[in-house]
Amino acid sequence: MPKLTRRSFMKFTAASIAAAALADKKRVHAEKDDVDRAFPLMTAGATTAYGLCHFCSVGCGIEVKIKDNKVISTEGHPDHPINEGALCPKGRSMKEMTNSDERVTHPLIRKPGSDKWEPISWEDAFDKIASKVKDVREETFTKTVDIDGEEVRVNRTEGIFSLGSAEIDNEEAYLYTKFNRALGIHNFTHQAEI
Ligand code: SF4
Known part of the structure; x- marks a missing residue:
């Protein structure tokens, strides 16, 4: 084993210190590069x-x-x-x-014979729906006979199916049920099973 002289000990120590300093400098640079390269959080400031x-x-x-x-x-x-x-x-x-740019935010109508959907106001849309519901009820009310043998209509229509929404809560589902029954619609669901 070579003998460690005072001179070679000093040289070895100086070289070790220089190597350690270089490694530390490189680590600091690498960490800084990592920070510079890191993407900012998408949700920052949200x-x-x-x-x-x-x-x-x-x-x-x-x-x-x-x-x-x-x-x-x-x-x-x-x-x-x-x-x-x-x-x-x-x-x-x-x-x-x-x-989405394709999100529909207003009612649309496809007029008879047309091949495209066109915007319609909420008021006109409600009027058309109400009118259509009334017509279908009139046409499809269940008929029966009363005790005198006379044909009568009862408040029960087979012509409409009503679909609610998974968003509605218990109270809204109760009102939705009352609304449908008042119209004579018995084919309806508040959507839970879909
Ligand atoms: S399970 Fe239903 S409520 Fe839950 S994220 Fe999916 S679609 Fe939405």
Whole structure:
């Protein structure tokens, strides 16, 4: 084994210190590069809102991130007792649906003989729906005979099926049921089983 002289000891120590300093400098540069290269968080500066997915009756909780008046992220709400942070693809894609240019935000009508949909006002749409419901009820009310043998109509129509929404809660479902029964519609569902 070569003998370690005082001179060679000093040289070895100096070289070790220089190597350590170089390695440290390289590490600092690497860390700085990492920071420079890191993408800023997409949700930085966004506000958070909470809601429910309306696609089905499971009712998963959603954490919505909003920035510049636009939904930028929809994730499962981690504290929600039903989904505990998870979302199926439909709930996960809520952001795309909200921001889509193809999202329909007003009623459309396809007139008889037309091959295209055209915008219509809400008032006109409601009037047309009400008128159509009235016509179909008139045409399809169930007929029966009374105790005198006279033919009578009863408030029961086979011509309309009514579909509710998974978004409605118990109280709304109650009103929805009353509404349909008042119209004589007995084929209806508030959508839970779809
Ligand atoms: S995230 Fe999926 S499972 Fe949950 S409510 Fe929406 S559609 Fe239903």
